[in-house]
Amino acid sequence: MKEYKPGDIRNFAVVGHASSGKTMLSEAMLACAGVINRMGSIAAGSTVSDYHDNEQHRQISVSASLLHLEWLGKKFNILDCPGYADFISEGLGALRVGDFALIVVHANHGVGVGTEAVWKYATEDGIPKLILVNAFDKDETDFEKSLAQIREHFGERVFPLTIPVNPGPGFNQVLDVPRNEIITYATDKSGKFTETPATGAWAERVKQLHNQLIEFIAESDDALMEKFFAQGGLSEEEWRAGIHTAIQKQVFTPLFCTSAENNIGVARLMDIIAKYGSSPVDRQKVQGTDADGKPLEVGLSDPDPVLYIFKTMSEAQFGELSFFRIYSGSVKFGSELYNTDRRSTEKIGQIYLLNGKNRTSVPSLSAGDIGAVVKLKDTHTGNTLCAPKRTVSLPKVVYPHPNIHASLRSAAKGEEDKVASGLAALHHEDPTFLYMVDSELRQTIVSAQGELHLEVIADRLRKRYNVHVDLIEPRVRYRETIKAKGDSKYRHKKQTGGAGQFAEVWMRIEPKPRDTGLEFTQSLAGQNVDRVFVPSVEKGVMKAAEEGILAGYRVVDLTVDFYDGKMHPVDSKDIAFQIAGYFAFKESFMAARPCLLEPIYTVEIRIPEDCMGKVMGDLSSRRGKIHGMDIEGGYQLIRAHVPAKELYRYSSTLRSLTGGRGVHSEQFSHYEEMPREAEQKVIEESKKHRQQQQAE
Numbered sequence: 001m002k003e004y005k006p007g008d009i010r011n012f013a014v015v016g017h018a019s020s021g022k023t024m025l026s027e028a029m030l031a032c033a034g035v036i037n038r039m040g041s042i043a044a045g046s047t048v049s050d051y052h053d054n055e056q057h058r059q060i061s062v063s064a065s066l067l068h069l070e071w072l073g074k075k076f077n078i079l080d081c082p083g084y085a086d087f088i089s090e091g092l093g094a095l096r097v098g099d100f101a102l103i104v105v106h107a108n109h110g111v112g113v114g115t116e117a118v119w120k121y122a123t124e125d126g127i128p129k130l131i132l133v134n135a136f137d138k139d140e141t142d143f144e145k146s147l148a149q150i151r152e153h154f155g156e157r158v159f160p161l162t163i164p165v166n167p168g169p170g171f172n173q174v175l176d177v178p179r180n181e182i183i184t185y186a187t188d189k190s191g192k193f194t195e196t197p198a199t200g201a202w203a204e205r206v207k208q209l210h211n212q213l214i215e216f217i218a219e220s221d222d223a224l225m226e227k228f229f230a231q232g233g234l235s236e237e238e239w240r241a242g243i244h245t246a247i248q249k250q251v252f253t254p255l256f257c258t259s260a261e262n263n264i265g266v267a268r269l270m271d272i273i274a275k276y277g278s279s280p281v282d283r284q285k286v287q288g289t290d291a292d293g294k295p296l297e298v299g300l301s302d303p304d305p306v307l308y309i310f311k312t313m314s315e316a317q318f319g320e321l322s323f324f325r326i327y328s329g330s331v332k333f334g335s336e337l338y339n340t341d342r343r344s345t346e347k348i349g350q351i352y353l354l355n356g357k358n359r360t361s362v363p364s365l366s367a368g369d370i371g372a373v374v375k376l377k378d379t380h381t382g383n384t385l386c387a388p389k390r391t392v393s394l395p396k397v398v399y400p401h402p403n404i405h406a407s408l409r410s411a412a413k414g415e416e417d418k419v420a421s422g423l424a425a426l427h428h429e430d431p432t433f434l435y436m437v438d439s440e441l442r443q444t445i446v447s448a449q450g451e452l453h454l455e456v457i458a459d460r461l462r463k464r465y466n467v468h469v470d471l472i473e474p475r476v477r478y479r480e481t482i483k484a485k486g487d488s489k490y491r492h493k494k495q496t497g498g499a500g501q502f503a504e505v506w507m508r509i510e511p512k513p514r515d516t517g518l519e520f521t522q523s524l525a526g527q528n529v530d531r532v533f534v535p536s537v538e539k540g541v542m543k544a545a546e547e548g549i550l551a552g553y554r555v556v557d558l559t560v561d562f563y564d565g566k567m568h569p570v571d572s573k574d575i576a577f578q579i580a581g582y583f584a585f586k587e588s589f590m591a592a593r594p595c596l597l598e599p600i601y602t603v604e605i606r607i608p609e610d611c612m613g614k615v616m617g618d619l620s621s622r623r624g625k626i627h628g629m630d631i632e633g634g635y636q637l638i639r640a641h642v643p644a645k646e647l648y649r650y651s652s653t654l655r656s657l658t659g660g661r662g663v664h665s666e667q668f669s670h671y672e673e674m675p676r677e678a679e680q681k682v683i684e685e686s687k688k689h690r691q692q693q694q695a696e
């Protein structure tokens with residue numbers, strides 16, 4: 001395998017809204033470069049990139065795939081990312097290690113939420129963007145309209161380098177602005193093309209665009225600008241030398257037109273990427289921190305290796321694969337590197353170049369390149385690997401919080417350990433998926449980025465770890481409390497068989513303010529009850545409070561006062577007072593106007609203004625109370641308090657109410673008394689639940 005200098009490497013993430021043609025574009029690039037003889041298709045599940053079962057049967061990308069090829073002597077490392085918002089972590093990792101973003105927009109559907117999101121992320125990562133408008137072979141495309149819409153979103157400096165000449169079915173010609181030519185592509189999907197000079201109206205059009213392009217380029221460099229004014233233009237040599245810098249500085253954002261499906265327009269895009277695209281040399285230095293957390297710069301030409309792990313994945317045929325980008329030094333098979341985040345040493349196993357699932361083993365890779373390594377023992381997504389003598393930690397990608405939750409139910413007994421280790425491994429692989437074992441309600445809550453993400457996680461768990469699980473609605477952590485004072489004089493007496501038991505507990509309870517928990521006191525006077533039984537009574541009370549009395553939820557916000565009782569010289573003992581305390585508490589609780597409290601969440605919702613009506617209507621049907629509204633960057637912000645129960649799968653509802661444009665975050669706020677009807681429902685359900693458990 002050839003070694004590539006950093007300047008000869010093109011690392012880029014192919015990103016964009018769902019189903020815009022990113023995977024087909026990647027496939028077309030592989031065909032152009034001769035990596036594959038013919039293009040596969042999404043329908044047949046035969047693309048190099050979408051090789052996982054769950055991608056093939058859903059016909060969408062679920063994980064980012066690494067592909068590589070050589071074009072005009074340059075090595076392309078392509079990261080084909082999923083467009084579904086649920087799998088945004090894949091795109092975020094790829095954008096972090098890419099030197100530019102290739103943003104794909106579907107010619108029929110235009111800029112979508114997914115397009116805006118990746119634009120924002122690429123901007124935050126400080127990498128240049130190239131836009132590709134795809135599927136010009138479709139009916140009813142309109143180049144001018146697409147361009148105008150894209151400019152509306154991303155600014156007037158979006159500039160077409162190619163324009164479709166004959167859009168619609170049969171589309172195979174584009175006007176090439178830098179070359180002043182019409183390029184005609186072969187219709188056999190080989191990507192081959194012939195060139196002829198533009199004539200007539202096209203010649204006029206291209207001349208005008210050409211001048212505009214040269215102005216952009218001149219703008220990116222003072223020396224070029226001076227020449228531009230002195231000569232009244234730039235020579236071919238001059239503007240070609242300047243185009244790279246102009247793209248780096250984003251003086252303009254190049255736009256291309258293609259039909260990925262038919263491999264039209266792709267080869268010239270690859271030419272431009274090879275000749276003028278960003279390479280690791282354009283980002284020579286990255287900021288990290290040393291062992292003490294002090295800032296430290298990692299330079300491309302530093303001798304010591306520094307690698308960032310942007311993705312890990314467990315594959316049946318490989319085992320655990322860790323994807324990395326090298327920011328300095330090189331990585332060799334058999335060498336040892338230090339994992340700064342885990343504080344452990346890793347031995348580097350086989351290093352691979354990948355094309356989807358096809359791998360080529362290489363002995364080493366050097367600065368600027370991207371590859372994968374197998375069987376690291378304790379390295380996860382977001383970790384930095386470096387030379388043991390110079391520890392570096394590169395900043396981690398910040399992932400969005402999961403906003404959809406479900407409870408994972410084991411359908412078979414005895415699989416708990418397998419489920420637990422599977423969940424831990426899946427979380428390390430995909431940090432946007434979280435899980436929590438809720439010991440109070442004996443459920444495991446899994447949280448993800450969307451419904452589909454949850455399903456994919458459950459699928460992976462079943463297939464990889466061979467367990468039987470399904471997803472159900474989580475139980476809400478209700479609380480029980482009282483609204484009035486109550487009391488009880490409870491006698492526990494057992495005289496049948498064996499040693500007798502006797503205890504009498506007199507108890508008073510009364511409400512306390514919200515969030516103050518349960519307080520146990522004693523105000524015994526006289527000698528009716530020996531003080532040694534106080535802890536016994538307390539134990540009984542606490543047991544009943546833990547178990548719940550009304551509906552099986554923890555009792556809170558009240559004081560219990562054990563003020564008197566009776567005992568028997570022989571039969572009174574610890575267990576007798578525990579039992580009496582337990583029942584005395586239950587009795588006084590039921591006498592004190594008991595009620596349920598429900599958790600209320602603060603929800604922040606961001607939606608386009610035209611969705612206000614629908615979203616507000618839906619919120620009020622969920623018993624939501626609005627307590628703040630703002631306008632921010634053309635979006636409407638709503639802050640509301642919504643009961644936890646009503647938030648189940650809210651993110652899916654919000655997506656469908658807003659065409660995917662609405663997002664929300666939720667955070668626990670406080671407990672509140674429930675409306676009578678809702679309370680009755682919870683009590684009924686808990687009764688049923690208990691009966692079921694008893695029957696089992």
Ligand SMILES: Nc1nc2c(ncn2[C@@H]2O[C@H](COP(=O)(O)OP(=O)(O)OP(=O)(O)O)[C@@H](O)[C@H]2O)c(=O)[nH]1
Pocket residue numbers: 017018019020021022023024025041042043059060061062081082083084134135136137138258259260261262
């Ligand atoms: N007519 C036409 N169809 C296309 C073109 N590019 C992709 N498609 C089709 O559009 C659908 C989506 O294409 P993909 O390549 O999977 O799109 P994607 O952007 O990778 O999708 P996700 O990764 O799931 O977000 C598939 O049915 C493709 O065959 C194109 O240029 N023309």
Ligand SMILES: [Mg+2]
Pocket residue numbers: 022023024050060061080081082083
């Ligand atoms: Mg795809």
